Amino acid sequence: MLDTKNAEPTARDAERPAHADSDHPKIPRAKIGVLLANLGTPDGYDYWSMRRYLNEFLSDKRVIDYSPFVWQPLLQGVILTKRPFSSGAAYKSIWNNEAGESPLMTITKAQTAKLRERMQDRFGGDVRIEFCMRYGNPSTFTKVEEMIRDGCQKILFFPLYPQYAGATTATANDQFFRALMKAKWQPASRTVPPYFDRPDYIDALAQSIERAYGALETKPDMLVCSYHGVPKRYLMEGDPYHCQCQKTTRLLKERLGWDDTQITTTFQSRFGPEEWLQPYTVEEVARLAERGIKNIAVCAPAFSADCIETLEEINEEIRESFEHAGGERFTYIPCLNDDEAHISALEATITENLAGWT
Numbered sequence: 001m002l003d004t005k006n007a008e009p010t011a012r013d014a015e016r017p018a019h020a021d022s023d024h025p026k027i028p029r030a031k032i033g034v035l036l037a038n039l040g041t042p043d044g045y046d047y048w049s050m051r052r053y054l055n056e057f058l059s060d061k062r063v064i065d066y067s068p069f070v071w072q073p074l075l076q077g078v079i080l081t082k083r084p085f086s087s088g089a090a091y092k093s094i095w096n097n098e099a100g101e102s103p104l105m106t107i108t109k110a111q112t113a114k115l116r117e118r119m120q121d122r123f124g125g126d127v128r129i130e131f132c133m134r135y136g137n138p139s140t141f142t143k144v145e146e147m148i149r150d151g152c153q154k155i156l157f158f159p160l161y162p163q164y165a166g167a168t169t170a171t172a173n174d175q176f177f178r179a180l181m182k183a184k185w186q187p188a189s190r191t192v193p194p195y196f197d198r199p200d201y202i203d204a205l206a207q208s209i210e211r212a213y214g215a216l217e218t219k220p221d222m223l224v225c226s227y228h229g230v231p232k233r234y235l236m237e238g239d240p241y242h243c244q245c246q247k248t249t250r251l252l253k254e255r256l257g258w259d260d261t262q263i264t265t266t267f268q269s270r271f272g273p274e275e276w277l278q279p280y281t282v283e284e285v286a287r288l289a290e291r292g293i294k295n296i297a298v299c300a301p302a303f304s305a306d307c308i309e310t311l312e313e314i315n316e317e318i319r320e321s322f323e324h325a326g327g328e329r330f331t332y333i334p335c336l337n338d339d340e341a342h343i344s345a346l347e348a349t350i351t352e353n354l355a356g357w358t
């Protein structure tokens with residue numbers, strides 16, 4: 001007969017709490033969290049919403065790396081006095097009044113809803129998918145805390161920037177890790193690397209160009225791939241963003257079967273007096289018009305969703321610069337947003353990065 005009194009404790013005994021059940025915190029069923037992250041956007045276009053958002057954004061040392069002793073007086077003084085008005089007016093011109101939010105918010109919600117459906121079909125309820133923002137709401141802290149509370153013992157963090165930049169991908173990851181620092185029970189975590197060179201992403205981009213060109217009466221003479229800029233110094237100090245943008249254009253050109261006379265790379269949204277990555281989109285489109293290239297299309301492959309920088313800056317300011325220089329036809333090709341091919345590329349990226357977890 002088995003001597004149960006002297007038997008070694010089993011693995012089950014070791015799992016059993018030494019105290020009464022009523023004394024023990026409830027532990028939710030273990031899940032995997034996928035947290036999408038985008039840049040963030042103001043809650044409104046009024047002065048104070050804009051000021052709050054710009055203050056958080058422009059105080060980030062990954063975005064502007066000047067010494068805070070020099071930068072903060074400038075930011076808190078002249079910049080945050082003036083810019084909330086000018087940027088607020090720009091946001092007002094593109095605001096989604098029906099939903100009471102900016103387009104970046106509406107599109108990020110749509111992307112999340114579609115990916116949630118895809119994940120549900122693939123993994124059932126075991127994978128929870130949410131989005132957060134680096135600046136503003138919903139904050140990275142809130143979402144990480146919520147996921148942990150809901151039982152996410154593993155989290156895949158996915159910054160929605162095709163190309164890596166310190167000012168976008170790295171600061172999003174920094175904030176994710178800061179949120180993890182607060183957790184008593186820290187989930188295992190992974191971050192998704194840049195995805196600009198994935199064939200499915202390039203294919204989604206190419207399909208959107210082909211679709212836009214197919215709908216036009218006359219094919220544009222030039223496709224301008226306009227990427228958000230960063231100071232040139234960041235490139236010299238080792239940030240690979242510039243190279244990843246150049247490579248995105250090359251891969252797109254190869255997939256489309258085009259040559260260098262049909263597609264070009266430019267950088268937009270320069271801020272402050274320093275030199276940024278060149279050529280500047282606003283100047284290059286004017287040069288194209290002056291050279292007799294009067295019919296152009298512009299796309300923005302650094303953005304996974306349309307936002308102020310595309311809908312207002314490209315489609316209003318940059319269009320105006322082109323037309324002012326004699327340009328005749330200007331077509332803005334929207335970002336991939338919640339396009340099915342884009343969602344499929346993001347779904348495949350997530351699934352591959354979950355390998356071994358599901």
Ligand SMILES: C=CC1=C(C)c2cc3[nH]c(cc4nc(cc5[nH]c(cc1n2)c(C)c5CCC(=O)O)C(CCC(=O)O)=C4C)c(C)c3C=C
Pocket residue numbers: 039040041042063064083087102104161165167168228229230231241269271302303306307308309
């Ligand atoms: C001042 C320095 C800035 C750097 C460096 C920068 C890099 C950078 N930004 C994006 C993507 C987005 N930027 C957006 C808005 C935006 N960007 C800056 C400044 C820098 N960006 C400002 C001040 C603003 C706010 C608008 C304004 O006042 O002009 C947005 C849009 C947000 C929205 O609500 O629509 C995105 C997206 C990338 C990809 C990038 C570097 C790679």
Ligand SMILES: [Fe+2]
Pocket residue numbers: 228269
């Ligand atoms: Fe920006």
Ligand SMILES: [Fe+2]
Pocket residue numbers: 242243244246
């Ligand atoms: Fe480069």
